[in-house]
Amino acid sequence: MTTVVATPETKAGKAPKAQASDRAxxxxxxxxxxxxxxxxLMLIVTAYPMLQALYLSxxxxxxxxxxxxxxxxxxxxxxxxxxxxFWQDLLNTLIIMVVTVAVELVIGFAFAxxxxxxxxxxxxxxxxxxxxxxxxxxxxxxxxxxxxxLNNGFVNGWLPFVADDFNWFGGHWSAMFAIMASxxxxxxxxxxxxxxxxLSQVSEDMLEAAKVDGATWWQRLWxxxxxxxxxxxxxxxLFRALDAFRIFDNIFVMTKGAEGTESSSFLTYRQxxxxxxxxxxxxxxxxxxxxxxxxxxxxxxxxxxxxxxxRGEG
Amino acid sequence: MKRNSGAGIxxxxxxxxxxxxxxxxxxxxxxxxxxxxxxxxxxxxLPETWTIQNYKxxxxxxxxxxxxxxxxxxxxxxxxLSVIFATLAAYAIARLDFKxxxxxxxxxxxxxxxxxxxxxxxxxxxxxTVHLFNTWPGLIIPYMSFTLPLAIWTLSAFFREIxxxxxxAAQVDGASPWQAFRKVIVPLAAPGVFTxxxxxxxxxxxxxxxxxxxxxxxxxRTVPAQLSYFVGPDPFNPPFSQLATASVVVTxxxxxxxxxxxxxxxxxxxxxxxxG
Numbered sequence: 001m002t003t004v005v006a007t008p009e010t011k012a013g014k015a016p017k018a019q020a021s022d023r024a025x026x027x028x029x030x031x032x033x034x035x036x037x038x039x040x041l042m043l044i045v046t047a048y049p050m051l052q053a054l055y056l057s058x059x060x061x062x063x064x065x066x067x068x069x070x071x072x073x074x075x076x077x078x079x080x081x082x083x084x085x086f087w088q089d090l091l092n093t094l095i096i097m098v099v100t101v102a103v104e105l106v107i108g109f110a111f112a113x114x115x116x117x118x119x120x121x122x123x124x125x126x127x128x129x130x131x132x133x134x135x136x137x138x139x140x141x142x143x144x145x146x147x148x149x150l151n152n153g154f155v156n157g158w159l160p161f162v163a164d165d166f167n168w169f170g171g172h173w174s175a176m177f178a179i180m181a182s183x184x185x186x187x188x189x190x191x192x193x194x195x196x197x198x199l200s201q202v203s204e205d206m207l208e209a210a211k212v213d214g215a216t217w218w219q220r221l222w223x224x225x226x227x228x229x230x231x232x233x234x235x236x237x238l239f240r241a242l243d244a245f246r247i248f249d250n251i252f253v254m255t256k257g258a259e260g261t262e263s264s265s266f267l268t269y270r271q272x273x274x275x276x277x278x279x280x281x282x283x284x285x286x287x288x289x290x291x292x293x294x295x296x297x298x299x300x301x302x303x304x305x306x307x308x309x310x311r312g313e314g
Numbered sequence: 315m316k317r318n319s320g321a322g323i324x325x326x327x328x329x330x331x332x333x334x335x336x337x338x339x340x341x342x343x344x345x346x347x348x349x350x351x352x353x354x355x356x357x358x359x360l361p362e363t364w365t366i367q368n369y370k371x372x373x374x375x376x377x378x379x380x381x382x383x384x385x386x387x388x389x390x391x392x393x394x395l396s397v398i399f400a401t402l403a404a405y406a407i408a409r410l411d412f413k414x415x416x417x418x419x420x421x422x423x424x425x426x427x428x429x430x431x432x433x434x435x436x437x438x439x440x441x442x443t444v445h446l447f448n449t450w451p452g453l454i455i456p457y458m459s460f461t462l463p464l465a466i467w468t469l470s471a472f473f474r475e476i477x478x479x480x481x482x483a484a485q486v487d488g489a490s491p492w493q494a495f496r497k498v499i500v501p502l503a504a505p506g507v508f509t510x511x512x513x514x515x516x517x518x519x520x521x522x523x524x525x526x527x528x529x530x531x532x533x534x535r536t537v538p539a540q541l542s543y544f545v546g547p548d549p550f551n552p553p554f555s556q557l558a559t560a561s562v563v564v565t566x567x568x569x570x571x572x573x574x575x576x577x578x579x580x581x582x583x584x585x586x587x588x589x590g
Contacts, residue, residue: 024411031412038403038462039418042425045459049436056436111333114326125327126576128334133583134568135338136520138538139561143337146344151355152554154340164357185337190583197584242427249522253542265431265523272435273527285432292429 050289057283063276076283085267086284090291093263095176097244100183101237107184108191108236115192116199129189137186141253144182145169175259182250187243191236198232199225234303242296264288338565344558345369352554368559378560380532381540385564388450388536389518392457397511399458400465401503407466408473422463430460434527441528448530456524461514468513468582472506509582512575519568537564 057076061069080086115125132140147153148168156164168174202225210220226233248265255261257270268288272281340359344352345368347361356362372378407415437456438447446452476499484494525539532540541560544553572579 027410028412031406031410032414034406034410035403035412035414035418038399038466039421041399041455042421042459042462045437045456046425046428046433049433049440052436052440053432056439107333110326111330114323114330118323118327121327123576125330126580127572128331130572130576130579131334131338131569134516134572134579135565136522136538136541136561136568138522138541139341139565140337142541142557142561143341146554146558147337147340149554152344152352152357154357154359157357185333189334193580193583246429246431248431249538252522252526265429268431269434269523269527272438278435278439281435285429285435288429288432292427296427 050286053282053285053289055282056278057286059279061277061279061282063278069279072279076280077287080280080283080287085262086264088260089262089264089267092176092261093245093247093265096180096183096247096263097241100180100187100244101241103180103184104188104191104240105233105237108188109195111188111192112195112199115196129192131189132186133189133193135186137182137249138253140182140186141250144178144185145254148178148181169255169259172259172261175255175261179247179250179254179261182254183244183247187240191240194232194236194239195229198229198236201232202228234299237303238296238299241299242292245292245295264291341558341561341565344555345562347555347558349553349555368555369563372556372559372563377532378537378540378544378563381535381537382564384450384532384534385519385536385538388453388457388534389515391450392454392461392518393511393514395454396458396461396465396514397507400462400469400510401507403462403466404469404473407470408476409478419466422466425460426463426467428460430523434523437524438527447528448534450534452528453521453524453534453536456528457518457521460521461517464517465510465514468510469506472509473503476502505578506582508575509578512571512579513582515571516568519564 058071058073059069060072060075111129115122115129118125148155150156150165150167150169153168155168156162156166166174168178206224206228207220210224215223246265247263248269251257251261251263251266252269257263257266262270264284265288268281268284271277271284275281343360346364346366347356348363348365348367351362403418406412407418433456441447441452446455478499480498480502481494484498485491489497520538521536522538522542525536526542529535529539535543537560541557541564544557544560
């Protein structure tokens with residue numbers, strides 16, 4: 001984030017500090033007042049329910065038999081963690097996350113390169129790239145479900161190496177493939193826009209210099225372009241990985257978890273909403289939350305992304 | 315780098331267009347297939363006979379039009395309120411010195427990454443107790459909470475770029491504080507606010523997990539939820555062409571927004587995420 005780090009000094013028009021401490025106190029108070037409503041709103045729907053989940057997860061509590069609520073300590077966690085379904089779903093989620101983010105990174109980067117170099121029809125390009133981003137995930141899921149469907153889909157007819165009567169939703173891997181196709185289609189444009197922004201920060205002079213020095217296209221890509229847009233890549237990976245980890249909509253619409261395609265999010269949803277198992281559902285919610293936390297922490301530590309510093313807050 | 319606009323760029327351009335538009339053209343084509351054709355099975359891309367009967371049917375479907383109304387109402391109200399609160403917070407973050415600025419940004423970031431499904435259970439329980447289950451506010455409140463982080467990040471990135479000294483300059487030139495704010499600051503800040511509003515609207519329009527969990531009837535069910543429950547008379551043979559038609563109808567607002575405001579949306583997505 002080389003170019004952005006320079007911004008904090010240029011914060012123009014800010015009241016000079018330490019001129020009068022009254023003023024500083026007032027500014028502090030006004031600042032807190034202005035952020036308070038937003039912070040309260042953000043916490044009311046997340047912090048309180050999360051604490052509630054933490055509490056409920058210690059009970060055997062089914063909504064249909066609410067009177068039989070019983071304290072069982074960590075029982076729900078033990079049940080969940082010793083059930084193979086939990087691990088199967090976690091594995092599915094991780095596979096989807098890794099595959100989709102990797103594919104999106106490659107295709108998204110190719111798209112970003114094209115958009116960066118193109119000198120005509122930039123408006124058309126931008127409009128089309130935003131359509132998958134803006135489209136409802138459920139609609140994307142339907143479009144791909146129909147495309148892959150046995151009787152009404154065009155995919156079997158178009159792909160030469162697939163039999164016309166191949167049922168994509170009849171097997172685990174083919175169903176996972178269809179789910180990932182929808183996910184990748186919808187979110188690659190977002191990835192490519194983030195990468196495009198990173199690409200435009202790579203200095204043309206440096207590339208020119210590398211070229212003069214005789215660097216091949218491949219060398220320029222790996223030695224100049226990619227290292228210089230590292231921050232943009234990391235932010236894109238962080239956002240998309242956490243987003244992909246929460247995958248739900250596509251699975252709900254396309255398979256409803258059939259053929260072992262359930263994700264961790266879907267499992268949690270099913271326990272709470274379909275089976276009214278608030279105790280077990282809450283335990284799964286807490287586990288899901290912890291996993292996202294570990295994942296976010298892991299990515300940030302692994303790639304040393306400091307978001308606050310990246311935007312000049314540090 | 316930019317001078318290379320040969321065949322490679324053309325191929326890339328064509329690839330991007332096909333990638334982005336093929337599935338859209340596909341549901342569009344599907345929406346013009348007669349129901350009889352899809353229930354008999356029609357694997358070809360284009361309809362054999364074209365009909366607009368699906369559009370007539372879907373717009374006459376009271377549940378669907380009600381869901382459209384819910385979607386518009388809930389998304390617009392959530393967007394409006396979220397942007398107001400985010401503007402206040404972003405102004406403070408970009409312009410004022412106060413303790414806990416980093417904390418606010420961290421909370422926003424943490425919530426942006428929050429697994430929404432983890433809230434479904436407790437929120438379902440809480441909403442039933444306080445009678446917000448299956449109501450508009452029952453969805454508007456969580457939508458605000460989950461769109462605030464994005465709006466705050468985008469807006470504070472925008473506000474940071476505004477040359478605020480212009481406000482003082484205008485006052486020196488004899489404008490009242492209100493005039494200076496209205497005539498100088500508002501026009502500069504408006505594009506950012508507008509961009510944040512578009513991104514917020516997209517989120518609310520798209521949201522699915524809460525929409526299916528916190529609603530039970532068409533009184534507050536939004537379009538994505540309604541679509542997933544729309545199975546038609548025969549549950550084993552979903553009405554492909556009608557679902558496609560409904561999909562096309564809900565995609566129209568998205569396409570209109572994208573066509574009109576593409577530049578702003580791109581600016582918002584990248585300023586909110588890459589610069590910070």
